[in-house]
Amino acid sequence: MIFAARQIQEKSREQRIDLYTAFTDLSKAFDTVNRELLWTLLERVGAPTRFLNILRQIESMQRALDVISGICSSLGLQNNTQKTENFVQPIVPPIKAPQFYSNGDPIKIVNQFKYLGGTLTPTSSLDMEIQTRINLTSAAFERLRTRVFLNNDLKYGTKTAVYLAVCISTLSYASETWTPYRRQIQMLENFHTRCLKRIFGISWEDRLTHEELYRRSNTTNIEAMLAKRHLRWLGQVIRIPDHRLPRQILYGKLSHGNRSAGGQKTKILGPL
Template identity: 85%
Template sequence: MEILTRINLASAAFGRLGTRVFLNNDLKYGTRTAVYLAVCISTLLYASETWTPYKRHSQMLENSHTSGLKRILGISWEDRVTHEELYRGSNTTSIETMLAKRHLCWLGHVIRMPDHRLPRQILYGKLSHGNRSAGGQKKEI
């Protein structure tokens, strides 16, 4: 699955930068968060404009996102911090909000495309054939 691959790649990127950036006490939280958004979240949400995620996929992405933020901010499970407090403290938003923003940006991009471009033709296209007859299933006698 694409989403599991994205989560694995983002956590690998987080691990590579962990000791030098995210767990470095010489860097401010704003700098750590900016690097996290630029590297890990970009990796996590790469090509997400084309996804149609189910609720379980959004939850998996959200869990990955919040665990990364908690590690950056040094918050453990014992601290009982809500997600809203976590996002406020790190000056970020939820994955669901990021996905919605990316979908809307892509839709705006497609709407502004010339008529001959394939994504626009698909968005505004109609089925060439496929009219269904009225009524339900036919009963066998």
Template identity: 45%
Template sequence: ARITTRLQQYRAKAELSRNTRPQAWVPREKLPRPLTSSASAIRKLMRKAELMGISTDIFPVDTSDANASMDGRRKHKQPALTADFVNYYMERNMRMIQIQDNISEQKSLKDKLESEQEKLHVEYNKVRKLSKSYSDLSLVKEIQTRIGKAATSFSRLRSRAWSNKYLTERTKTRINQCCVVSVLLYGSEAWSTYARHERELNAFHMRCLRNILGITWRDKVTNEAVLARTGSKSMFQTLKVRRLRWLGQLRRMPDGRLPKDILYSELSAGSRGRGRPLLRFKNVVKLDMKALDIATDNWERLAEDRTKWREQLREGGDRLDKDWILSDCS
């Protein structure tokens, strides 16, 4: 009987607690899944909503003591979130994502602009150096610059090539032609040189060849012997041949190309100053053709055939070197 009484008491107590238990909170509107549901996070969000003036009271508020219930346990108060607050929360997250995307996009754009600025700065320095070289419209500074760069290239190869006893003279000469002469005569096809410029370039060229062969002024070796020993050409021949080869290339260009238009065009206005005028490219190539025994009134027809034109230049260049050597010896 005592056990039955105790069971009845437990059943009554369980029924009472079941009837007085608060109903589970179910949102009236469907809430987004990413929204946090921890008690501390909910309190912070509700506090922020209150500060912003957003209402959070859509459920009836229990005015009874929240700290105690009928069975003496603390009652859990379910959070109440309005649709406005949820929209604010989602819009805020979207704005934060957009701001982060904009920041990353602006950063990549900044890096791209900085790289472009660096490239433009390098190009500007190159153009400024070239403008300084051609500021006085003379070849003095340009030739001095070319000789300086060629001398630097020559000195860098001293220990690797010129002082190397395992390399033949022919190999050293070809290295000099590739690494030194190409630097020395860079852009020489468009030069309008005078005799003093050609003598200066030829003196540097002969000095390099004598240095390669180990010949000093005490040996009393002529330039003819140095050129014959190395199989090289003088700067007088090389400059003229390079200019005329470029002239033939201009002639064979199709009409409408800018270099060809500049060659055959003339200024419509302007006058030359008093005194002897400076040599133009046309004047220099005419002198070159006379030096190589090429008719100035027939050169266009010869230049149409590339093979014949180069053969004509080769023969005239060899003949020019022989005449220069004979005049130098006399």
């Protein structure tokens, strides 16, 4: 769904259409939802049997309801207006953002929104998202620094495996949905090489090239990692049925609006 959210932002920007997105929170969703009706609707949309069995067994359905919020809205659930926020992406920024209401209560308008772990902004810029990823990865690296990365009893191969599993996974979370620019990739690249140098105890005095660093650590640069994740995700989108939302959004366009003249912003399919 974060892919769908970013693609809608991208296409609205490309076709110069104002975008208004409301993120709603459901009040007492677990207690009020008609579970039998929910299972029926999930089966109709093709949810795997194993997934349904897991949902029936877990105590809290909040995570599941986040994924299937569109289905829950048809069950008569009440929105929690205190947690509902509105996100505005205008083509020409107005002097004052319009006010929206839910059940008579005003909806808070925010300049950024954390959606499924990703940060969305009105400008569709990835600067804040990437900086957040770097901060989270840096914290994860520091937690493992003494026990793993600086532990002389562990082999470099083990340290690299832990780094890829924990740090790179955190750094590249939801990167399949990104449309990064060169400077943003460079930010990630600098952080990546800095971490590898700390793991292998390499300083600038060693004058080691990045290629040699990647060879020693049996890794690749961030740009190659992002491209691989992009290709893998887009391959999945291409193979899914035509009625699925990610495929419709990837290949579709808004019903109205025109592209501006001149150069265009980078799109997710552009680098590929």
